[in-house]
Amino acid sequence: MGCIYKDKTRTVAERVNDLLERMTLEEKIGQMMQISFTSVSRKEAEEWVTERCAGSFLHTLGDDARHLQKLALSTRLGIPLLFGIDAVRGHALHNGATIFPTQLAMACSWNPELIRMAGRVTAREVSADGLHWTFSPILCLGRDLRWGRINETFGEDPYLTGVLAASIIQGYQGDSLSDADSILACAKHYIAYGEGTGGRDAYDSQISIRKVREVFLPPFRKAVEARCATFMSSYQSIDGTPVTANKKVLRKLLKDELGFEGFVVTDWDNTLSLIVNQHVAGDMETAARKAVEAGNDMIMNTNAFYDAALKLAGEGVIPVELIDDAVRRILKMKFELGLFDGKAYTQPGTNTDAIGCEEHLAVALDLTRECIVLLENRNNTLPLAEMVKKIAVIGPNADNIQSQFGDWTFLSHPTPKPHEVPKLPVRTFLSGIMELAEKRGISVTYHRGCDIMNKDDEDIAGAVECASTADVVIAVVGDCLEQNGEYKDRADLALSGSQQKLLESLKQCGKPLIVILVNGKPLAIPWVAKNADAVLETFNSGLFGGKAAAEIIFGEVNPSGKLPISFPYHSGQLPVYYNHLPGWHGGRYMDMPEKPLYSFGYGLSFTSYEYSNLHLSHTACSADDTVTVSVDVTNKGPYDGKETVQLYVKDVISSVVTPVKQLKGFMKTEIKSGETKTVKIDLPVRELFIIDENENQVVEPGEFEILVGPDSRDESLLKAVLTVV
Numbered sequence: 263m264g265c266i267y268k269d270k271t272r273t274v275a276e277r278v279n280d281l282l283e284r285m286t287l288e289e290k291i292g293q294m295m296q297i298s299f300t301s302v303s304r305k306e307a308e309e310w311v312t313e314r315c316a317g318s319f320l321h322t323l324g325d326d327a328r329h330l331q332k333l334a335l336s337t338r339l340g341i342p343l344l345f346g347i348d349a350v351r352g353h354a355l356h357n358g359a360t361i362f363p364t365q366l367a368m369a370c371s372w373n374p375e376l377i378r379m380a381g382r383v384t385a386r387e388v389s390a391d392g393l394h395w396t397f398s399p400i401l402c403l404g405r406d407l408r409w410g411r412i413n414e415t416f417g418e419d420p421y422l423t424g425v426l427a428a429s430i431i432q433g434y435q436g437d438s439l440s441d442a443d444s445i446l447a448c449a450k451h452y453i454a455y456g457e458g459t460g461g462r463d464a465y466d467s468q469i470s471i472r473k474v475r476e477v478f479l480p481p482f483r484k485a486v487e488a489r490c491a492t493f494m495s496s497y498q499s500i501d502g503t504p505v506t507a508n509k510k511v512l513r514k515l516l517k518d519e520l521g522f523e524g525f526v527v528t529d530w531d532n533t534l535s536l537i538v539n540q541h542v543a544g545d546m547e548t549a550a551r552k553a554v555e556a557g558n559d560m561i562m563n564t565n566a567f568y569d570a571a572l573k574l575a576g577e578g579v580i581p582v583e584l585i586d587d588a589v590r591r592i593l594k595m596k597f598e599l600g601l602f603d604g605k606a607y608t609q610p611g612t613n614t615d616a617i618g619c620e621e622h623l624a625v626a627l628d629l630t631r632e633c634i635v636l637l638e639n640r641n642n643t644l645p646l647a648e649m650v651k652k653i654a655v656i657g658p659n660a661d662n663i664q665s666q667f668g669d670w671t672f673l674s675h676p677t678p679k680p681h682e683v684p685k686l687p688v689r690t691f692l693s694g695i696m697e698l699a700e701k702r703g704i705s706v707t708y709h710r711g712c713d714i715m716n717k718d719d720e721d722i723a724g725a726v727e728c729a730s731t732a733d734v735v736i737a738v739v740g741d742c743l744e745q746n747g748e749y750k751d752r753a754d755l756a757l758s759g760s761q762q763k764l765l766e767s768l769k770q771c772g773k774p775l776i777v778i779l780v781n782g783k784p785l786a787i788p789w790v791a792k793n794a795d796a797v798l799e800t801f802n803s804g805l806f807g808g809k810a811a812a813e814i815i816f817g818e819v820n821p822s823g824k825l826p827i828s829f830p831y832h833s834g835q836l837p838v839y840y841n842h843l844p845g846w847h848g849g850r851y852m853d854m855p856e857k858p859l860y861s862f863g864y865g866l867s868f869t870s871y872e873y874s875n876l877h878l879s880h881t882a883c884s885a886d887d888t889v890t891v892s893v894d895v896t897n898k899g900p901y902d903g904k905e906t907v908q909l910y911v912k913d914v915i916s917s918v919v920t921p922v923k924q925l926k927g928f929m930k931t932e933i934k935s936g937e938t939k940t941v942k943i944d945l946p947v948r949e950l951f952i953i954d955e956n957e958n959q960v961v962e963p964g965e966f967e968i969l970v971g972p973d974s975r976d977e978s979l980l981k982a983v984l985t986v987v
């Protein structure tokens with residue numbers, strides 16, 4: 263008689279139960295272990311598989327993964343390994359794979375469908391490499407711009423983050439997890455990780471559970487609804503309780519209340535962190551017990567957990583039901599993924615043609631075109647006029663692949679490798695501009711001008727000389743890898759090194775000055791905003807940033823990106839997110855403007871759009887209704903374009919203080935020059951919820967302002983009133 267767990271015709275639940283019954287306690291705890299391939303020797307890695315039945319590895323690629331999988335399949339029960347990888351913007355730790363813009367840049371597209379396709383491409387490339395699981399998407403909110411990981415977020419807004427997260431999860435996981443090219447997604451870092459006080463990474467988030475529910479939970483709730491297979495618990499503490507040990511937010515809120523059926527993996531060595539960083543456990547046994555009780559199912563890279571948990575579970579200190587629940591969740595995902603049915607192992611070379619293939623690169627290019635935001639365009643400087651015959655491209659990020667790529671690619675992980683040569687063709691801003699200029703008989707000169715970090719490394723005079731003979735100057739400035747990522751929180755968001763001096767000197771040449779920003783996150787650039795003739799924000803755009811920017815500069819593409827995050831005038835103005843609370847006396851610092859430099863949702867086009875006829879399908883409704891909001895948008899300019907219509911809501915009177923406005927819907931649509939389109943957005947009234955003082959999610963009766971327009975600024979929005987009865 264064959265085993266039930268090996269029988270494909272049985273249900274996943276039957277197979278999981280059968281396998282669990284056959285497992286020893288050692289094998290169960292083994293399944294809870296995720297081993298970092300780069301942190302152990304090859305021999306140790308093999309022993310984790312053959313002697314302790316480890317459940318998962320991370321950061322293993324290609325032949326190494328295949329080797330370990332073969333070992334796993336030959337153990338007593340033959341439980342396949344699950345391989346995880348940080349494929350957070352394509353399978354980008356693999357040189358040769360398609361590299362997408364960072365999540366922050368992707369979010370500028372406001373295009374859920376293109377982001378879903380990016381997820382699909384990633385899943386195909388990761389699975390072609392024999393791996394099964396990406397630690398993506400990141401659902402942290404980018405609200406304090408000093409935080410080093412802003413580049414990894416979809417921006418500052420819970421609603422936009424939730425919608426884009428659901429799209430990319432759908433892309434990763436496909437129609438069915440068992441499809442050959444589907445992988446597990448991981449919603450991380452659960453929860454409120456970006457909210458470390460002072461923008462400090464992994465530091466305490468001084469917020470209440472009410473605030474967690476109101477602001478930080480909604481995107482994760484959308485991830486659960488999108489059937490995201492795994493969640494990662496975050497590094498930081500919330501009001502003093504580390505999330506790794508936080509039963510309230512993990513076991514109770516996520517698992518019991520939201521009904522999450524997948525498994526939770528800790529973040530990197532988080533169980534040890536309870537001892538050495540957060541000091542809430544004096545030894546590994548206490549840390550292991552707290553981590554399991556809180557609701558973590560898989561332990562990333564704290565290998566000492568194994569012995570401690572085995573001892574405690576043997577003594578009954580950790581109830582075996584908790585261990586069984588964790589292992590059941592892990593096995594469930596392994597079965598659903600099809601690992602027991604032939605998907606565990608890919609033959610070398612199978613499907614590897616998919617990695618970095620033409621079709622995938624085309625998706626990356628399409629998305630990148632929509633990720634660029636036109637922030638300024640005085641006197642229609644862009645697209646470039648036909649009389650331009652000579653362009654000077656200046657600046658430290660003009661021809662700098664590492665800055666352009668940003669974090670989490672093979673150039674940056676596990677250690678920065680600035681000189682590794684990309685296997686796929688990359689367009690830097692310089693090469694992208696040169697390519698299109700050449701076709702038009704325009705000459706291009708280049709000078710680096712200065713360094714980003716080092717003030718002594720500059721040749722401003724040389725740059726000015728290069729610029730002085732040109733018809734226009736394109737300055738490519740911003741930040742660099744050293745200023746973004748984990749351990750790289752910044753107190754000062756001004757342009758670093760001699761970049762400000764470089765720009766001011768270039769301005770004095772008297773030529774039109776176009777600034778391209780290449781940066782991990784919004785910088786404080788009031789001088790640029792005021793003095794540049796045109797500004798393009800590209801963030802970290804991946805393989806095709808230079809090509810897409812050049813297409814915009816020469817008018818081949820009409821920009822359609824909008825900011826998913828607000829820009830400050832100055833770091834001291836932080837936080838500047840648009841959905842802030844009312845009540846601040848004076849509403850501003852006395853020495854700072856009251857508005858952000860650039861607002862959430864903002865972005866220009868070569869054409870202009872006029873909004874009119876805001877209409878609600880009904881003006882009085884109950885909490886279970888859906889109201890259809892419609893508005894006419896007319897393209898008044900000479901270019902066809904894509905516009906993102908944004909719907910905000912303001913709760914006029916509420917029992918707790920609520921934000922001045924909140925995004926609750928959006929739609930990106932193509933509108934031809936001269937055309938008027940009626941755009942309809944459904945607003946489920948349950949989206950108008952608040953979290954009341956007792957932490958209940960309720961829709962309170964009363965009036966709500968429905969605000970529709972091209973960005974979040976008051977002056978941009980048409981208004982109607984909806985009454986909830």
Ligand code: BGC
Pocket residue numbers: 320348397450529530748
């Ligand atoms: C990061 C996670 C990442 C993990 C594995 C951690 O340091 O916080 O985002 O998935 O490492 O690389």
